Amino acid sequence: MIERDDLDMLAAEFVLGTLPVEDRQRVQRLRTTHPELDAQILQWESRLSALNDEIEPVDPAPGLFARIERSIDQLEQASSQHNEVVKLRQQVSRWRLSTAAASIAAILLIAVMMLEPTPTKSPYVAVFQHNDEQPAFLLTVDLARKQLNIQPVTARPAGNQSYQLWIKDDELGPTPRSVGVLNEHFEVDPAALTNYDAELLRRATFGISLEPRGGSPTGQPTGPALHGFLYPTGEGADTNRL
Amino acid sequence: MIDRIDDVQAQARLNRCFEELDKDRADMVRLAYLNGWTRDALADYFEQPVNTVKTWLHRALKQLKRCLDS
Numbered sequence: 001m002i003e004r005d006d007l008d009m010l011a012a013e014f015v016l017g018t019l020p021v022e023d024r025q026r027v028q029r030l031r032t033t034h035p036e037l038d039a040q041i042l043q044w045e046s047r048l049s050a051l052n053d054e055i056e057p058v059d060p061a062p063g064l065f066a067r068i069e070r071s072i073d074q075l076e077q078a079s080s081q082h083n084e085v086v087k088l089r090q091q092v093s094r095w096r097l098s099t100a101a102a103s104i105a106a107i108l109l110i111a112v113m114m115l116e117p118t119p120t121k122s123p124y125v126a127v128f129q130h131n132d133e134q135p136a137f138l139l140t141v142d143l144a145r146k147q148l149n150i151q152p153v154t155a156r157p158a159g160n161q162s163y164q165l166w167i168k169d170d171e172l173g174p175t176p177r178s179v180g181v182l183n184e185h186f187e188v189d190p191a192a193l194t195n196y197d198a199e200l201l202r203r204a205t206f207g208i209s210l211e212p213r214g215g216s217p218t219g220q221p222t223g224p225a226l227h228g229f230l231y232p233t234g235e236g237a238d239t240n241r242l
Numbered sequence: 243m244i245d246r247i248d249d250v251q252a253q254a255r256l257n258r259c260f261e262e263l264d265k266d267r268a269d270m271v272r273l274a275y276l277n278g279w280t281r282d283a284l285a286d287y288f289e290q291p292v293n294t295v296k297t298w299l300h301r302a303l304k305q306l307k308r309c310l311d312s
Contacts, residue, residue, distance in 0.1 A: 009300050009303065018299060020281070
């Protein structure tokens with residue numbers, strides 16, 4: 001039995017954003033069935049909202065929203081079902097938190113999500129973030145056709161360097177394997193994953209590193225450390241990994 | 243206009259309540275809320291165990307609540 005006081009602190013830390021990921025997700029679920037908890041959360045939001053006035057508004061980079069919209073449109077076209085993108089939108093806060101909790105000083109962070117309960121037909125989406133904040137790249141993998149598609153969101157051209165996409169799975173050995181080097185338009189061979197089976201792709205970790213022009217000279221990422229995580233987010237996902 | 247005045251009053255009230263907190267604890271709440279710091283990040287920065295951070299946060303939040311609701 002949770003004491004009322006404890007519940008209130010749960011609500012307070014939920015609003016503050018300091019709950020561990022699992023607790024946060026639990027509270028997110030509980031508030032839909034516990035009006036008292038929901039009311040406490042709303043009260044804390046109201047109490048702390050004046051803190052927001054301390055933040056100076058900053059204009060986003062020109063064209064940022066257009067790029068995000070474009071990426072989502074492309075995702076929508078890539079998806080066989082509209083609701084997958086809706087799910088993606090709903091998952092945004094979840095992967096942000098998950099990656100924030102799991103990041104170890106990574107400059108590029110990766111979350112991989114499976115968007116459909118019928119995994120063999122559905123695309124994966126990987127979101128590559130800069131500094132926990134804005135997605136740098138979106139990667140979709142259509143498992144049925146083994147086609148991959150990568151789109152920059154906030155990623156900038158790397159000048160004299162190249163972005164390189166990696167895949168890692170225990171079955172492939174202890175080190176990441178290169179999927180390909182992104183060209184200047186941030187494209188990579190869409191068929192680069194054809195030789196991997198769907199089961200492996202479903203559990204694999206993807207990463208993007210910044211490498212010398214043309215790709216890593218060593219065959220291993222030489223840029224910033226990369227971490228990736230697999231998040232099943234289809235129906236029933238809440239009871240599994242999340 | 244009325245809304246704006248309410249905002250200013252709410253902010254002044256919250257600031258007064260923050261001033262009643264120990265500086266470290268006020269900073270902790272601000273860093274968490276405004277900068278998105280996790281308990282772990284706060285523990286590193288303030289060189290305290292995570293459980294202490296949790297206790298400090300709870301005390302600060304309870305104190306803020308008492309102050310704001312009074």
